[in-house]
Amino acid sequence: MNSRPITPGPDSAIRKVWRLPIADAVRGRRALWWSVGPDGELAVLLVHRRHLNPRRYVKGWPGWGVDAPFTGELVVIRGQEEQRTPVEDIRYRPRHLALLPDSRFLLVSGRTFRTAEGGAWDPNAVIYSASGTPESEFCIGDDIPALVTDREGGIWTAYGDEGIYGGHPESGGGLAGWTAQGRAMWLPQGRLPDAPLEGLTAATEGERVWLAWYSGSSRGGTFLSRITPSTGEVTSYRSPVRQPDGFAARDGRAVFTVRDHNRRSTELIRARLDGDAWTVTDRRRLRVPGRVVMYCGQGRDGSLWLRAADTWLRIQA
Numbered sequence: 001m002n003s004r005p006i007t008p009g010p011d012s013a014i015r016k017v018w019r020l021p022i023a024d025a026v027r028g029r030r031a032l033w034w035s036v037g038p039d040g041e042l043a044v045l046l047v048h049r050r051h052l053n054p055r056r057y058v059k060g061w062p063g064w065g066v067d068a069p070f071t072g073e074l075v076v077i078r079g080q081e082e083q084r085t086p087v088e089d090i091r092y093r094p095r096h097l098a099l100l101p102d103s104r105f106l107l108v109s110g111r112t113f114r115t116a117e118g119g120a121w122d123p124n125a126v127i128y129s130a131s132g133t134p135e136s137e138f139c140i141g142d143d144i145p146a147l148v149t150d151r152e153g154g155i156w157t158a159y160g161d162e163g164i165y166g167g168h169p170e171s172g173g174g175l176a177g178w179t180a181q182g183r184a185m186w187l188p189q190g191r192l193p194d195a196p197l198e199g200l201t202a203a204t205e206g207e208r209v210w211l212a213w214y215s216g217s218s219r220g221g222t223f224l225s226r227i228t229p230s231t232g233e234v235t236s237y238r239s240p241v242r243q244p245d246g247f248a249a250r251d252g253r254a255v256f257t258v259r260d261h262n263r264r265s266t267e268l269i270r271a272r273l274d275g276d277a278w279t280v281t282d283r284r285r286l287r288v289p290g291r292v293v294m295y296c297g298q299g300r301d302g303s304l305w306l307r308a309a310d311t312w313l314r315i316q317a
Helices: 022-026
Strands: 002-003 014-019 029-036 042-048 053-054 064-066 068-076 081-090 098-099 103-106 125-128 136-138 146-149 155-158 173-179 184-186 198-204 208-215 222-228 233-238 244-252 253-259 262-275 277-292 297-300 303-308 311-316
Touching: 014 042, 014 277, 022 029, 029 297, 029 303, 042 098, 098 303, 103 184, 146 198, 146 208, 155 198, 155 208, 173 208, 173 222, 198 222, 198 244, 208 244, 222 244, 222 297, 233 277, 244 303, 253 303, 262 303, 277 303, 277 311
Parallel strands: 002 277, 029 098, 198 297, 244 297
Antiparallel strands: 014 311, 029 042, 042 068, 053 064, 068 081, 098 103, 103 125, 125 136, 146 155, 155 173, 173 184, 198 208, 208 222, 222 233, 244 253, 253 262, 262 277, 297 303, 303 311
16 A cells, blocks of 8 residues: 655645644643534544543553543634633543534543443433533433434434443444434334444434444444434445444545554545445555544544544545
8 A cells, every 4th residue: 555644735635624732732731532513613622631640551542531520621623713612520531522503512421320220321421502511411322432413413323332232222223313302313223234233433424424333243344324314214335444443425435544553644545335335446554643543533524534643634535
């Protein structure tokens, strides 16, 4: 495969969008959870290092443990503008940040537990107002490696094996869609080509949502499921890339990334949809500005957003 450095520019298919300002880093702020909204706005939650403690065996920003409750600052980047909102009294460690309509946002822990045998599941999702005030909390399943929100505020989740086999009713289907009130509005109900074992990444394409996952059966592999929220229709395809970190699609074209874990490079794969199958059209290795670790990719309307350390890149499908 070819190797080349990224050279961001206005005419490039790969552009550098934002980097954590040096002033924030000097003041001890660390960029942790992040997401991209339906209008292409980047959101990053900053937390001061006094709330953090490193975990020895996890590389990069996911390795920072957090002492709850803690205070953070939500930075939303739209073009050249930054909007900053303090978020106080965050009571548990999130795994996901997601944007909702009306400038609200969502923080979600990857895990939830029952307080007693047969009892209710603990809340693991909190919706915040535009001013950073908690509005509501609810449970959206257990063991959530991938999550994305759609244009109408629906929340889409893909689960890991501990959630699928852990007894939570919605997690057991492998994929799910939720309202912003925490009500399950979509479940696979036997419409997937195989039983999911692990969610991988998520993307949106206009009104539709894509969830990438893999199965553990002998006939399985990696799949891309495209869901239309308004009708509940789902179409699944075999992925041309095994277990991608990031994925974006637009008009029958797709781009994928597969990281070299904790290295300053990633594999970039392009594909097109021929009938009912994706075909790889280009494959190369890219050097990027920082080390690439877990939770590094999210797709929005044909753009794959890739995090490399504290730099965010946008790659067009």
